[in-house]
Amino acid sequence: MANAAAREQQPLNPLRQADDTRLPRIAGPSGLVIFGVTGDLARKKLLPAIYDLANRGLLPAGFTLIGFGRREWSKRDFEDYVRGAVEKGARTRFNDNVWERLAEGMHFVRGAFNDDQAFDSLAELLREMDATRGTAGNWAYYLSVPPDYFSDVIHQLDRCGMATPEDGQWRRVVIEKPFGHDAATARELNEVVNQVFPERSVFRIDHYLGKETVQNILALRFANQLFEPIWNANYIDHVQITMAEDIGLGGRAGYYDGIGAARDVIQNHLIQLMALVAMEEPASFSPRQLKAEKIKVLRATYPVEPFDRTTARGQYTAGWQGSEKVVGLREEEGFDPDSTTETFAACTLQINTRRWAGVPFYLRTGKRLGRRVTEIALVLKRPPYQPFQPGQTESLTNNAVVLRIQPDEGVLMRFGSKVPGSALEVRDVNMNFSYSEAFTEKSPEAYERLILDALLDESSLFPTNEEVEYSWEILDPILDYWAENGRPDEYAAGTWGPESADRMLEADGRVWRRP
Ligand code: BG6
Numbered sequence: 001m002a003n004a005a006a007r008e009q010q011p012l013n014p015l016r017q018a019d020d021t022r023l024p025r026i027a028g029p030s031g032l033v034i035f036g037v038t039g040d041l042a043r044k045k046l047l048p049a050i051y052d053l054a055n056r057g058l059l060p061a062g063f064t065l066i067g068f069g070r071r072e073w074s075k076r077d078f079e080d081y082v083r084g085a086v087e088k089g090a091r092t093r094f095n096d097n098v099w100e101r102l103a104e105g106m107h108f109v110r111g112a113f114n115d116d117q118a119f120d121s122l123a124e125l126l127r128e129m130d131a132t133r134g135t136a137g138n139w140a141y142y143l144s145v146p147p148d149y150f151s152d153v154i155h156q157l158d159r160c161g162m163a164t165p166e167d168g169q170w171r172r173v174v175i176e177k178p179f180g181h182d183a184a185t186a187r188e189l190n191e192v193v194n195q196v197f198p199e200r201s202v203f204r205i206d207h208y209l210g211k212e213t214v215q216n217i218l219a220l221r222f223a224n225q226l227f228e229p230i231w232n233a234n235y236i237d238h239v240q241i242t243m244a245e246d247i248g249l250g251g252r253a254g255y256y257d258g259i260g261a262a263r264d265v266i267q268n269h270l271i272q273l274m275a276l277v278a279m280e281e282p283a284s285f286s287p288r289q290l291k292a293e294k295i296k297v298l299r300a301t302y303p304v305e306p307f308d309r310t311t312a313r314g315q316y317t318a319g320w321q322g323s324e325k326v327v328g329l330r331e332e333e334g335f336d337p338d339s340t341t342e343t344f345a346a347c348t349l350q351i352n353t354r355r356w357a358g359v360p361f362y363l364r365t366g367k368r369l370g371r372r373v374t375e376i377a378l379v380l381k382r383p384p385y386q387p388f389q390p391g392q393t394e395s396l397t398n399n400a401v402v403l404r405i406q407p408d409e410g411v412l413m414r415f416g417s418k419v420p421g422s423a424l425e426v427r428d429v430n431m432n433f434s435y436s437e438a439f440t441e442k443s444p445e446a447y448e449r450l451i452l453d454a455l456l457d458e459s460s461l462f463p464t465n466e467e468v469e470y471s472w473e474i475l476d477p478i479l480d481y482w483a484e485n486g487r488p489d490e491y492a493a494g495t496w497g498p499e500s501a502d503r504m505l506e507a508d509g510r511v512w513r514r515p
Contacts (some may be wrong), residue, residue, distance in 0.1 A: 024058060027455035029136040030170075031064035031105070031129055033122070035113070035153050036144035038069045038081075040252070041176065045207075046144065047082050048089030049447035054102045055092040056444075058452055062133035064105040068122060070112055078108035091445055105133055113145070113152040116159070123160040137169030140203075140454050144176045146255075151192045158196040174203045174454050177268055178259060182479065183472035190465040199465060203454040208269040209461040210446030210453075213409045213435070217276045217376075218285070220403070220411065227401065228281075230380065232355045237398060239277065239361045240377040240513055241270050244369040246321055248493065249343070253334035261313070261345040261365050262475060262482075270363045271298070271471045272463065273405070277376055278351050278361070287460040291467065297351060298470040304348040304360065307481040312489070312501035314344035316368040319493030326368065326493045342488040343367040344497045346504060347478050360508065364501060368493040373515045374405040393426045402513075409443070410434040 032050070034042055053059050067078050083103070087094060107125060111118020129135045139162065143153055154173070157163045165171045173193065180186025193202055208214050221227055230236065243265055249256050256264065272294075279297045282289040304310045317328035330337040344366030351361065380399040393416065402412040411433045416426040435443070453461055463471075482488075489498035496514065505512055 024056070025452065025456055025458075026058050027053075027060055027063070027452060028138065029060050029062060029134050030138040030140065030455050031066065031126070031133075031135040032140050032142060032451070032455070033066040033068060033126075034142045034144060035068050035149075036146075036176075037067035037108075038071060039144055041144050043085045044089055045445070045447045046142065046451070047085040048091070049445050049451055051082075051086040051090045051099070051102065052092045052445065052448050053452055055090070055095055055098045056448075059102075059455075060134075061101075062105065062135055063102070064107070064129045064133050064135050065102070066122070066125065066129075067106070067108045068111065068118070069108070070110065071108075072110060073108045075107055079103045079106050082106060091442070105129075113149045113156065116156070119156040119160050119162075123162050126162060137166055138171075140172045140174055142174045142176075142451075147178055147180070147189065150175065150189060154192055154196050163196045170201070170457070171197070172201045172203060172454060172457070173197045174205060174451075176205050178263060179204055179268075179468050180472060181259075181263065182476050183469055186465075186469050186472050190469070194465065200459070202465070203450075203459065203462045204464075204468060205450060206268045206272055206461075206463050207446040207450065208272055208405075209463070210448075210450040211405060212443035213403070213405045214273065214276065215461075217273075217403060221277075222281055230401075231378070233357055233359045235380055236359050237379050237381045238359055238508075238510060239274075240379065241273050241277075241361065241363045241375075242377075242513070242515065243270055243365040243374045244372060244496075244515070245365075245367050246369060246372045246494075248316065248321075248326060248368045249329065249332045249335060251333070253332050256343075257335055257339050257341050260341040261343055261367070262347070262479060265365050266345055266347065266363055267471050267475050268463070268468075270365060271301075271474060272467075273376055274301070274349065274361055274363065275467075277378070277403075278353075278356055280355070285460065287458075290460055291464055295464075295466055295470065297353065298467060298474070300352045300356075301349050301361075301470075301474050302352065303474060303478050304350050305477075307478055308485075309507055310348040310504060311478050311481070312344070312346040312364075312498055312504050313342035313482060314366070314489045314491045314498035314501070315341075315487075316343050316366075316493045317490050319368070319495065321368065321494050328493065340482075340487050342482070344369070344488070344491060344501065346497070346501045347475075348504070348508075349474065362505065362510075362512075364497065364512070366491075366497050370494060370496050371515070372407065375513075375515055376403040376405070377401070377513050379510075388424070388426065392424050395428065396426045397428055400513075408434060409436070 109122045130137050163171050180189050275294045275297050279293040282293045315329045346364035349361040378401045396416045400414040404410050413431045417429040419425040419427050489500050491498040
């Protein structure tokens with residue numbers, strides 16, 4: 001009876017704390033080892049993100065950060081290095097107390113990836129940390145290293161027993177792209193990784209999925225009634241996905257030469273954006289359901305041929321970026337002037353599903369373009385009949401829903417409106433939702449979200465081995481065609497890519513947006 005009375009006093013369907021996804025999610029006892037900690041990505045993104053997580057109170061008390069690299073660094077040297085990176089890159093304010101606590105748990109292990117002794121010392125250090133800092137045998141290994149080293153590091157982790165958790169512990173591996181050079185190499189890499197780590201312990205990073213606006217694609221589509229009815233081939237004429245950057249290669253020529261724009265960002269970021277826009281509604285947002293829907297749509301996606309007409313690629317030449325004069329690709333330090341690596345890539349994809357048959361998805365990306373912008377534009381068909389006189393709708397273009405991923409994050413709708421006055425004239429207008437105006441909360445950096453998710457075992461935002469392989473299969477025929485067909489075209493820095501990119505859409509009677 002007492003129990004029944006107590007039950008009656010409880011609210012119906014009380015929200016258990018663990019179910020309330022609005023509450024901050026704090027990682028449990030754990031530590032992180034970063035391989036490639038002296039690299040660009042670690043310095044600019046990972047280390048500041050770790051500090052920001054600590055500062056927001058989302059890391060456990062004994063959190064331990066171990067750097068592994070070839071420098072002859074003491075613990076103190078490593079702390080100074082991390083502090084420099086944090087002061088430069090963190091989003092949250094520097095707080096001495098947070099820093100002191102984080103720095104206590106920082107260590108550096110010196111060694112190369114084929115150095116057995118260094119990995120033995122690392123394993124020893126992990127055991128010591130488990131005993132003294134309460135990391136409880138829970139470790140994530142972040143591979144921010146060139147793919148040639150993946151297999152060395154994975155094998156070393158295996159050899160020293162660092163990949164195998166004891167009961168109640170976990171071991172995870174977080175892997176940075178590029179994940180393979182094509183479908184075949186991606187498959188080989190997946191095999192190497194999966195021989196040591198089961199797929200559920202592998203977290204492949206695609207940092208675009210960590211971006212707030214990318215996650216909002218699903219909220220926008222599936223939390224509203226407004227968009228989904230038009231989200232199909234009956235209403236959509238075509239989709240344009242643009243990731244334009246104003247920066248050039250800078251110091252990254254060594255990484256980029258031989259990779260190029262398509263492998264660097266279309267295979268991962270842009271195809272993932274396409275999958276989120278095109279996938280069917282998942283039964284729930286559980287990682288399993290979400291991935292099942294993404295895989296379904298990736299399997300139905302093909303590149304449209306003939307590639308001489310449906311794709312374009314280019315290399316930037318010298319030009320102006322705003323008021324700054326910039327050099328061309330071939331003058332960039334460390335870049336082979338004879339290289340055929342593209343810095344601009346565009347392609348046409350088709351999705352063979354009932355929802356999307358006949359709707360081209362145009363994907364483009366480039367360095368040194370007019371401005372930095374990433375957006376997805378769903379361009380609608382024209383109404384079947386328009387009861388206007390010739391001239392009244394002359395300057396009206398197709399309606400469009402534009403998801404602006406960055407910068408000026410938001411959603412824009414373009415439609416026609418009557419121009420005020422006694423005459424009847426209809427012109428394009430824009431209705432604009434802007435994150436920064438609608439919300440006071442600032443979005444966390446993508447890497448903050450992804451590192452925290454990996455520590456929490458939340459895998460929704462990490463592409464699986466299958467997703468990676470299918471994405472390569474979509475792109476491989478285009479890459480093969482390019483490899484056999486001479487040099488990329490040229491485009492001047494500060495423009496919107498080579499003329500062949502414009503011709504590609506003109507041939508379909510369409511034009512690229514100029515965001
Ligand atoms: C990376 C690419 O994945 O994304 C870079 O390797 C590119 O070439 C970068 O510059 C862009 O990321 P963001 O978040 O600035 O759009």
